[in-house]
Amino acid sequence: MDRRTFLSGAGAASLAPMSSSAALPQVESASPSSGRPPNIVYILFDKCRRDAFGCYDLRTVHTPNIDRMASEGVRFNNCYTPQALCAPARASILTGAFPHAHGLQRNPYPSIPGQGNSTYQEAIPDPFRDTRFQLWDNFAQLLNASGYATAHIGKWHLGEGNPGFFDYWKSFNSLLLHWIGEPHNSRYRPDVHTEQGVRFIERHKDEPFLLYQSYYAPHAPYDPPKEYLEHYPNEEHAGYYGSVSNLDWNVGRIVAALEEQGILDETLLIIGTEHGTSWVDRPGTVEGLCTSYDETSRVPLVMRYPRLLPQGKAWKAGVSLVDIMPTILEAAGVRAETGTVETYPFPLLQGRSLIADIRAGNDRWDRPIVVENVPQAAIDGAFFDERALRTEHYKLIMRKYHSRPQMRPGELYDLRSDPGETRNLFEASAHRAVRTEMAATLEEWGRKYEDDVAIELGAWASSA
Secondary structure (H helix, E strand, C coil), X not given: CCCCCCCCCCCCEECCCCCCCCCCCEEEECCCCCCCCCEEEEEEECCCCHHHCHHHCCCCXXXXXXXXXXXXXXXXXXXXXXXXXXXXXXXXXXXXXXXXXXXXXXXXCCCCCCCCCCECCCCCCCHHHCCCCCCCCCHHHHHHHCCCEEEEEEECCCCCCCCCCCCEEEEECXXXXXECCCCCCCCXXXXXXXXXXXXXXXXXXXXCEEEEEECCCCCCCCXXXXXXXXXXXXXXXXXXXXXXXXXHHHHHHHHHHHHXXXXXXXXXXXXEECCCCCCCCCCCCCCCCCCCCHHHHEECEEEECCCCCCCCEEECCCEEHHHHHHHHHHHHCEEECCCCCCCCCCCCCCCCCCHHHHHHCCCCCCCCEEEEEXXXXXXXXXXXXXEEXXXXXXXXXXXXXXXXXXXXCEEEEECCCCCCCCCCCCXXXXXXHHHHHHHHHHHHHHHHHCCHHHHHHHHHHHHC
């Protein structure tokens, strides 16, 4: 197929099997009314809090380019990660499936065993060819098969090498320092990665392309170029927020490249992160990760594509990062069949496209949002699996302990009156009905998505 000739809406491309467990579905591409499918530019930060984007008005930060994109697109106020850990969340973004379904529930490293509970204890050279994980049928692969030029630049955290569906690959698994040489006396890696992304845009401006621009910052160490620290004098986390301000400058460079080529409005631009981080001591965490509290699991997300999305919209309903894949596919006009029980252990897409609801103005919290976690640290000497369910008003957090199953403390928070999640209402008699209803919803969600942990925890809390 000539890559510059995008598949017509009447045709379909049959993809060869790339996973040992199942053949891929049929992929069909349909151009939008403009006559050309949109470019997709997905900009992902690592470990970025919502309050680091100025458009959320949570604190004073310097992110003018991100704020501009939010003013020209949609800002999601209640977006949650499916798991507050790098690799599981990134796998969910790619596949549209929850971590219990795609199977990657800890961080993999290609050549060294893990050091803690949230990393695999054995080296995993290639998660895409590890039969424990179901990472195929992802949006980058499907776009590539449908005629898109594809690039990944920066942190991948799903293996060291190109899994085979990126035409341009300048990426690494994880644990690469932000400076190419001596800090502040060499080039800052996010700036270099942006230059690579801009060159890709320039080379492929005349055809549909996917640019997956993934920055390792603002992950520690928090050592951005010193001029970005000037925005945060005498602040405790100046290095962190300065790192985001540098990334904002790099977002501006990518936007400028799209504008210079005359294709900004032909591009679905997505800016977000895979999880946040906590500055306070929370149970189960070491580095502020792997918890369901909002500072870690509730993440910033901005989308801009004026051909389909409104301008300056603050979306209030709950969404999940598993919704990224189906949203991208719908915008691109790429349709993937979900398969059947006989060929797939779970539906291909567990998220849903956000486009129809946004265009119709259906800003209603009409579904529960679920977060799955494994902890970095034990609580009272016991590790556990965690499930959290967020509704418009409340959040329920449940834990299943392995070595001490009799321990089943739960947490319930009224996020309207207690957004900092400081008052646990799980045992409060006045909220028993709320707890029971949410537990039943968690159990129902578990049955729908075949998550045994959610089923068990929901059933226990419903009857407790």
